[in-house]
Amino acid sequence: MEIGFIGLGRMGLNMVTRLLNSGRHRVVVYDSSKDPIRKAVSLGAVEASSIEDLTGKLKPPKAVWIMVPAGPTVDEMIGTALPGLSKGDVLIDGGNSFYRDSMRRAKELNDKGIRYLDCGTSGGVWGLEKGYCLMVGGDREAYDRLTPVFETLAPRDGFARVGEGGAGHFVKMIHNGIEYGMLQAYAEGFSLLEASGFSLDLEKVSRLWNNGSVVRSWLLDLASDVLKKDPALDGVKAYVEDSGEGRWTVLESIERNTPCPVITLSLLERFRSRQDNPFAARLIAALRNEFGGHAVRRQGGR
DSSP, rough: EEEEEEESSHHHHHHHHHHHHHOOOOOEEEEESSHHHHHHHHHOOOEEHHHHHHHHOOSSOOEEEEOOOOSSHHHHHHHHHHHOOOOOOOOEEOOOOOHHHHHHHHHHHTTTTTTEEEEEOOOOGGGHHHHEEEEEOOOOHHHHHTHHHHHHHSSSEEEEEESSTTTHHHHHHHHHHHHHHHHHHHHHHHHHHSSSSSSOOOHHHHHTTTTOOTTTOOOHHHHHHHHHHHHTTOOOSSSOOOOOOHHHHHHHHHHHHHHHHHHHHHHHHHHTTTSSSSSHHHHHHHHHHHOOOOOOTTTTOO
């Protein structure tokens, strides 16, 4: 199958590589940076000098996959690609867009005769080797047409149309919220193991748990690898970023009156990880001193 690919970042280039390695697809690529384009071309991709050039090098019905950061950049890419597209062509957004933006884009493009798929993509840097889990929302006919691409990118049973426009990114948003909670649970459990007073080999425990236990998972596999390389995690700063989808999940839970306390607290813990000597904790320490005479540790060690 033939497909255009806009955005060759960390995941985009790996996805293109997986498509090309299959030998099943002709891939036309564009990125604002030349380096990833050169890498893709060395693997057999067709280079495009611009988005307009990319759409011009595709035969109808055209399919263009956009893999860029969520937000206005997606609308900008769509706007630039549209003049080179015709009725029945397909646009796929494989990034982490907010699902309501995807619902809006689906309607706007449908009114122009362009089919739109929002594709939640999970797999990270391991997707090249193991495949990507693809959660697709949007037009069923467009989904069916793109099935050969999904089959190549995903492992067996690793892709599905989950609903109408916006549903793919909604499912991916909730997926990431669950991921926040799982990461936090593992982190707290291993923190307690580390503080136990026993001479525990945490890498060994993680390997043990991943063989037959209820909490076995790919994340435990990754934990084992991390703890083997750096058992005390001395080389890692306790600063945890968030991609935005955890925030969207929490806001959605509030709007829909659906309690998600674990996901919410895991997001707040990420905020806490970025604070150095936070004001709130200092105020609590000062108040305990005021009402109970509890000792206060002064900055500078005094």
